[in-house]
Amino acid sequence: MTTITQAATLTAAQRQETALNSRKQIASNFQDFLKLLTTQLQHQDPTAPLDTNQFTQQLVQFAQVEQQLATNSHLERLITVQETTQLTALTPLIGRTVEADSGKVALQGGEARGSYTLRADATAVTVTIRDSTGRVVAQGPGQTRAGRQEFFWDGVSASGQRWPDGAYTVEVQAQYGSSLETVPTTVIGRITGAERADGTLKLAMGDLRIDTTAIRAVQPDR
Incomplete structure (x- = not known):
């Protein structure tokens, strides 16, 4: 019986799952951050307003991390496609x-x-x-x-x-x-x-x- 198996599929799936969990965690943290920011802005002391520069920097950092995770996810998909293509190319040798x-x-x-x-x-x-x-x-x-x-x-x-x-x-x-x-x-x-x-x-x-x-x-x- 001839067989073609993709033993690395599980590894690729695990990598994708890890990336997905990371994105979910970032999204959750981002939502918590926005809630905290909104609450602090609503209850800030008018005589001593909050420094918005720090919040802006954190917003930028969140956006950069989220973008990097998205890029990694795309790369994982490309790697999986490439691995499958390489494996399929061996079919004529069977x-x-x-x-x-x-x-x-x-x-x-x-x-x-x-x-x-x-x-x-x-x-x-x-x-x-x-x-x-x-x-x-x-x-x-x-x-x-x-x-x-x-x-x-x-x-x-x-x-x-x-x-x-x-x-x-x-x-x-x-x-x-x-x-x-x-x-x-x-x-x-x-x-x-x-x-x-x-x-x-x-x-x-x-x-x-x-x-x-x-x-x-x-x-x-x-």
Whole structure:
């Protein structure tokens, strides 16, 4: 099932509610101020009239604060529209296969794919898959030629246990003579949804979440 979620909507709504409450408070304070001013003017001592300059300054300050709150409210609306537009723009990626930088792979339909790039021919390469607890669920040799290489996992462990679809940690280690190096990896999988969480756009690849900035390639439809 493909999904698009706006996790930031609640945050935007909360910001708008806060701004609305602030405007209500300012309006209430302004009304109280006008009542106080009217009462004082009605009961002022004719021989010692009140200093209206101070009241005028306060009126100006109230007006400035109210105007600033209104401006903030307009900006909040613009931000919300922009966030929604950015999220909607990701819709064409849903259902497509993408490759993105990630230290995890997405097991989808019993298949997980990824890649790594070797700086030179390696003596040996080991690909290790771990579950969320760090337990090794699969391990095997990888291609040792220099350049980009892909790996594939069928979701089955060495003991024959089939693991459920989900996100798994992957580690690729390359042996260069006596030196052992950990090689960065990518994940290759089908996009199933898009969301905004904590102000960041993310794509869903099953249970795996990847930043849009991590995308390396979008493969053509087959």
